[in-house]
Amino acid sequence: MSAGSIDPVLALVNEVRFAFQPLINVKTGAIVAVEALARPTGGDVHDLFREAARHRKLTELDIELARAAITAAADHETLLPLHLNIFGGTVTHDLPRLQLVLDRLREVGRREQEVTLEIGPPFARLDPVQLVEGVQSLKSDGFQIAVDGVGDGDVPLTLIADMEPGMVKLDRGVVSGLPDSAPRRAVLESVRHLCEAANADLVAEGVENDRQLSALRRTGVRLVQGNLLAPAARRPPTTITVPGVAAEVTDPSGQPVNTLAAGPRVTEFLSPATLLSVDATADKVRGVLADHPEISGVVLVDEHNRPQFTIDRNRFLLAVTGPYGHALHAKRPASRLADEPRMVTTATTAMEALSLVTRSDQYRMYDDAIVVDEAGRCLGAVRAGHLIRGMADLKVEEAAALNPLTRLPGSDAIARDVGRRIAAGDVFAVSWLDIDGFKSVNDSVGFSAGDDLIRTIGRVLTDAATSLTSVTVGHVGGDDFLLVADLDDLVPLSELLLDPEREAGGVRVTLSLATLVCTQSTVSTYDEVSRMLAPLKQDAKALTGSSWVMSRPGSEHVDVLRGKPQSQQPPPSFPGPATPPPGFAPGSGPPPPAGPGGSADPSAMHFPTEDPDPDLPQARSQAPRR
Structure with missing residues (x-):
């Protein structure tokens, strides 16, 4: 490559060929767009950009490649929407020159609305105000906007919010760590929540194997791009065969695809229009x-x-x-x-x-x-x-996820509702309900009585979800139930569950309820909520009688709204030996471990006789009535 002038650099655009890789809706198997990828006949496209940058002509080369990609797509007479890659620096520093892209579109007879500009990094040294203004100008010209390289580059999340793109592309570096890397799963969840709040489509790039695709589908990602489904090719494809893993009603892990509580939006089935x-x-x-x-x-x-x-x-x-x-x-x-x-x-x-x-x-x-x-x-x-x-598949998924005893949905319904509330910025509470000593109930009065008890609790929860409009309930297995509700519905919900005396086969039964009050600033994913609830549930089960405890993420303060510590209860009367087994309390199951992180440490628990947390629902005697 000559270093004498930029003309030889721009002339090399004529030696660049373009491959086209589709973006695929894995819910329908439809191709929604194709991305034009530059493929120099010799060397790498990064070498071309480095040489152009050395001559201080990077934006010129960027725009010339976009124009050449439009011509290449027109040569193949594809009607699919076209994605073009543009640096953020080009939008910031050379916006007027992008008029050349508009001119080329008109030359080949394409509409601006059919073209998405993928604005990519680096962003670190760009003026964010100037970049956002440039993006708004491109939108007014009719272009669709996507932000590329999110999750593994220097793409500030606040910049995405300010740019208001119609699409966000998750970097292949994040996808490559799925499903094994917990940090990358957390990045995926965070970006997905951001896209839901910003009403932007999320596209996962670089999908190379079935396990990555399965992890993305479980999280609710419906738009993907990668060699697993369709590698880049010289001719834009018009149809593809989606592998069985993408077409299955249920994911190989057995977990249904994540959708909104009211069902998927119509955009999940969107195909290009001619x-x-x-x-x-x-x-x-x-x-x-x-x-x-x-x-x-x-x-x-x-x-x-x-x-x-x-x-x-x-x-x-x-x-x-x-x-x-x-x-x-x-x-x-x-x-x-x-x-x-x-x-x-x-x-x-x-x-x-x-x-x-x-x-x-x-x-x-x-x-x-x-x-x-x-x-x-x-x-x-x-x-x-x-x-x-799609709707038939959804109904099959929902039916398969219902618990056979209670006909309540599983944890996926709770995960969807929690994700929706986090994305909406709501203040809400997630509660874990557990039957105390359920194994001993089965052992003493039989499985049939235990099943009847589970069904009774299920009916109570179904009635609660019907009468209290903010409540979502799920049966996660065995004697464990999850509930999500607005704060105003917490007290009436607890009364429906904990006020009645319950028994199974003549044996008195008590319940434990652990509640975590959540906001968008304190939790970001359903997984976080699940981890924080686990030790709180142990605090509830350390109490005797039907119990209810409540806390907030990051707080060591645990409010006891029902129940008493074991030390305040008289020892039970046992037949046989006068001394009960150490640590045993009727109906409470095995005693929880001592110490922090899930223990029943009384020093961290606050009973109703103490000054209550004014922001949390109080014990029944202090709680407002609906």
């Missing part, structure tokens, strides 16, 4: 459908990308290929053979969209639903078949 101008002729539409047999229809949009009509492939081709069809329609507007679009928003759930589909006229039952943003601009299409299969 857009044409509202004044396109029937002959133009026929040509597009003939050249691209994989597309199911066309959306006719106005100059602002707002859907005006939709064209179903089968009905349209029947009309234009029938007797005299070409002569009647070819040169006339295709809108004459179109239908009113069935539109939904990004906030629409898949179940709501499915209801819209099933309420349609019979002949439109399988037409696509069009997803639009707040301004009414087209974001893509959702195929009716994908919706039907």
Whole structure:
């Protein structure tokens, strides 16, 4: 490479070839976009950038590569949305030159709305205000924006929030550590929560094996990119075969895919829409459908990308290929053979969209639903078949996750609800309910009585979730239940559970309830909540009678709202030897270990006779009534 001028450096763009790697929705198996990746014929693309940087022409090279990628994609006549890589420094320091990218798009007949600019690092030395202003300018030009390299580079999370991208791409360095690395799992969870709060799609890059894909699906990631599903290729693919692991109803680990409590949003089934101008002729539409047999229809949009009509492939081709069809329609507007679009928003759930589909006229039952943003601009299409299969799979997952005794969902329902509340910034409480000495109940009165007791608790929890609207309940196995609720519902919930006297086969039974009050600033994942609840549950079980303890993350203060320490109870009366086994208390099971980190250390526990924490619900005598 010559070091004499930048012209030879830019000339090398002509020697760069492009490969195209798809972004795939693993829920539907659909390709949602393709990313153009520069592949120099000799050396590495980083060598090219280093040489350009040495000549202080890095932004020029960056823009020329983007223009060349547009041309390469046009040569293959792909209709899929296109992703182009752009440095953050190019947006910050050379924004006017990006007009050349717009010019090239117009030359090849592509819309800006079909192109996503992946803004990538380095960001450390950039003026964040100038970068955000540049991104807003690109959005106003019609471009979609993604932030690349998140999780393993110098991408500040506050910058992502300020840029408000439509997509965030998780770096392959994070994905490579899944599922074994706990820190990388935590990074994934944090980025996922950020994307939920920012209403941005999360894409995982560099998926190389089934275990990585399984971990991503368990976390709720639906958009992936990597060699496992489709390596980069010279020609943009139009369809792929998703490996069985991505198509399974249930993940190999047995854990259902994470979705919102109200069901997945329609955007989880989003596919690219084929857009044409509202004044396109029937002959133009026929040509597009003939050249691209994989597309199911066309959306006719106005100059602002707002859907005006939709064209179903089968009905349209029947009309234009029938007797005299070409002569009647070819040169006339295709809108004459179109239908009113069935539109939904990004906030629409898949179940709501499915209801819209099933309420349609019979002949439109399988037409696509069009997803639009707040301004009414087209974001893509959702195929009716994908919706039907997806919701059927979801119902199978939900049924498989129900406990056979109580018909309550498992911990996945709690995990989803906790994740949703954290993302929304809510203040909420997670409680662990346990039957004291349940093994001894089974041993003394039999499994049937134990099962009846579990069913009774399940019915009480079902009634509680019905009458207290903020409550979510789950049966995590055995005699363990998890509950999530707003703070206002904690006291009535505890009364429903702990007030009645309970028995199994004539044996009195008590319950232990441990509650952790959570906020977005104190917990970030469901795993954290689970770890913090474990020692709190031991504090509750160290008490006698039906008990309730409460605390906050990071606090050593444990409020005892029900129950008494074992030292305050008279010793039980045992047949046989006068002295009971050391540490035994009726109904409490084995005594918990002494010391911190899960012990029943009385010095850390605060009983109702002490000054209460004013922010927490108090003992029943002090608690407000609903």
